[in-house]
Amino acid sequence: MSGIRDDDVAEKMERNNVDNDDDDIGHQVDDLFAKVEKLEQKVNEIEEFYLTSSKKQSVVSPKSLSAKDKEKVRHIPGIKKHQQETARREAAAAKRMQDIMRQFGSILRQITQHKFAWPFMQPVDVEGYGLRDYYEVIDRPMDFSTIKNQMEAKDGTGYKHVRDICSDVRLVFQNAMQYNDDKSNVYMMAKTLLEKFEEKWLQFLPRVTEEEKKRDEEEAEAQLNLQRSQEAARAKKARDLSNELYEADMRLEELRETVVKKCRKLSIEDKRNLGIALTQLCPEDLSKALDIVARHNPTFHSTAVEIDLDIDALSESTLWRLKYFVKDALKGHWIKNATIGVGSGSNNPVNITKTANITKTIASKRKKQICNALARTAKKQNQKHPS
Structure with a gap:
């Protein structure tokens, strides 16, 4: 080739080969760095999890999580088992509460069978008695027939806790005492029945508090199990990430050695x-x-x-x-x-x-x-x- 030396051609070919190797190694390094960035994001999630756990010293119930957090929790190993156990526990607790409310029904029968109970068995006939200001004085009317219907409701709108029934029973008598004069017969009847009810409620209350204590203990145990499950899952994820980061580091080291071997000394x-x-x-x-x-x-x-x-x-x-x-x-x-x-x-x-x-x-x-x-x-x- 005229005007071109063989040495020049060889040098040019060597330079092209080096550039091609450079590009190939560069792509490998870019891929590795992209992988490392993703791994670092996962590491940050794990660090955030442990930081949050150390501050709160408790785990948040899945019920209170946002939709985004629920999606994250859903992928935690063991979370499905925890949710199943939670459903069984809540079902058992609801059954026990139903039994307590049935037992509470005996108190209601005693109160409603009292000779003073008849004014409170049905909703107040506001129009019949011409009580035009009744709804201005009473915010939430209540009577024993309404309580009974809600106790027997099967569509999920019924009472969930015996304390809710207790609150409505008190409301029946409190409404009567609030609307009627304190010297009236209705006021006196309501006050008498309220005192009797409070006396019987105090006798019944230990059963309620025992059930509530049991619920709290079960909930605390379930929360602890969930936290342990989450920590175990995060620990496994941390170990896996550590291995992946180590492999990426080793790969980068191999590439570095490859570059050093391929590259001659600079003149x-x-x-x-x-x-x-x-x-x-x-x-x-x-x-x-x-x-x-x-x-x-x-x-x-x-x-x-x-x-x-x-x-x-x-x-x-x-x-x-x-x-x-x-x-x-x-x-x-x-x-x-x-x-x-x-x-x-x-x-x-x-x-x-x-x-x-x-x-x-x-x-x-x-x-x-x-x-x-x-x-x-x-x-x-x-x-x-x-x-």
Whole structure:
């Protein structure tokens, strides 16, 4: 081929192969980082769960959760079993409460069979008695026939707790005492029956409190079981995430070793071009480049007021990381034709010094310091080796 040397062709082919390998490895790294980001989100969820648990020291019942939280809880292993146990427990508790309400019925029979009970057996005949102001005085009318109907209701609208029945029985007598004069017969009858009812209720109350205590204990045990189930599930998820993160870390390490093996050592020319490229970065990208150096060199402090950057002392992996970063940073910016390729040439004989001081007083001065250091080095080299 006229005008083209075989060495040039071989170098170009090698460069293309390296670029292809770079792209392939880059895609693998991108995939891994995408996976790590998802894993980090899961880790944050687990941390939030344990943080919330440690603050509340209790678990929230699924009944009180929002639709979004219920969807999360639904996927917790064991939650279905817990829900089934909750349904059985609530059904058993409801059956016991029905038995207590039936037992409470004996008190109602004693009260309703009393000779003073007849005014309270049916709803007040407001129109018949011409009680025009009755609904202005009484907010919620109540009578024993209404109580009985609600106790016998089968459509789910009936009483759920014996205390609700007790409250309505009191309301029957309290309404009568509120509307009627305290010297009237109805007032006296209502007061007498209310006192009798309270006496019988106090005798019956221990059965109610015993059932309520049992319910509370069962609910507390169920909540504890749910919390343990959630913690066990989160612990398993944390272990699985730890394994996945470890595998991702190992994969990244393998890729790093692959990159180091594939990449030959940067020549003096490569390092010189890398130094020139560093001066073309904006202050923000320059800070990121120095952070790369610091990340892989414990003795290098990128946040120091004054730092020493010795490119020749950097490891090959760090130099290649800088190369890729600078290449990406300059791509699409005002230096459209800047090339930080393997063995890329330059007419500028500038070479970065082994101890180029980069003053970090403010970000904008960094670039200026690097440029000055490069210029001084170029001048010295031109004096030693005049063209």
